[in-house]
Amino acid sequence: MLDTELIDAFLRGESAHGFGETLHVEPEVLILDGYWHACLRVTGDCFILRNEEPPGDTAVLDQIAAALRARGLERVADDLPGITVLTMEKASLGYVSWQVWAPDRPAAEAAVAKVVGEHSFLVQGEYYPDPEADADYESEYHGARRLAGLPTSLVLSVGVPPDRLSTLGTALEDCHFIEKKLGEIEADACCSLIPTLILVDATSQQGQEFVMQIRTAACGRVLPLVAVTPDGSAPLGADAGLVADADPTTWAPPIRNLLP
Numbered sequence: 001m002l003d004t005e006l007i008d009a010f011l012r013g014e015s016a017h018g019f020g021e022t023l024h025v026e027p028e029v030l031i032l033d034g035y036w037h038a039c040l041r042v043t044g045d046c047f048i049l050r051n052e053e054p055p056g057d058t059a060v061l062d063q064i065a066a067a068l069r070a071r072g073l074e075r076v077a078d079d080l081p082g083i084t085v086l087t088m089e090k091a092s093l094g095y096v097s098w099q100v101w102a103p104d105r106p107a108a109e110a111a112v113a114k115v116v117g118e119h120s121f122l123v124q125g126e127y128y129p130d131p132e133a134d135a136d137y138e139s140e141y142h143g144a145r146r147l148a149g150l151p152t153s154l155v156l157s158v159g160v161p162p163d164r165l166s167t168l169g170t171a172l173e174d175c176h177f178i179e180k181k182l183g184e185i186e187a188d189a190c191c192s193l194i195p196t197l198i199l200v201d202a203t204s205q206q207g208q209e210f211v212m213q214i215r216t217a218a219c220g221r222v223l224p225l226v227a228v229t230p231d232g233s234a235p236l237g238a239d240a241g242l243v244a245d246a247d248p249t250t251w252a253p254p255i256r257n258l259l260p
Contacts, residue, residue, distance in 0.1 A: 095192030159201030187213035224258035
């Protein structure tokens, strides 16, 4: 089967399995070169198309986009809240950027909210409130962690020296730690890791600015944020402060107090 034929069959929902020249179909997922997830079905009139350069020289993403337009759909948004949960369940993917194709944005938001709620055990309600109001994503992150079988508490550390983090990890042995350097990860990307708490070395101006950037990100509005500072004061945007020169084992109690 030609790739274009397989794309049309996939979008029409007529192919749960099939093979083209470079594409193949698994339930609700269109895969390039046997491993690269190119397009996922959210509902019959809502699809997400990978918003990254594909491997190799291929026009597949353009072909899929053309087929979506032919069905009366359009690119209405990128990376709506909840899509990482959706792709984790459907394709075992972590953070990947996606274009959202639907008749219009409200239809896309409703489709993603419905499917994410079904698959991540979220409490349904006004999942997409007034865009001018702050959204509450707390249930999304806890549901995603349960869905993925991840540890109950994941601490994302940004900028904290490895030796001090190792000592802290011994004191919080029931927590899983992910270590990132300042400048290595953007604030918005922290959300895709679905952390339970974020720990930031705010002894520098860069660290203090990162604390504020986290607070403007979706997950930063609901996740506990702890800052390591020279005197242990909590900078603007942080829920608690830790003394940078103190024994990291003394950091454990205030961090644990903020864990669910």
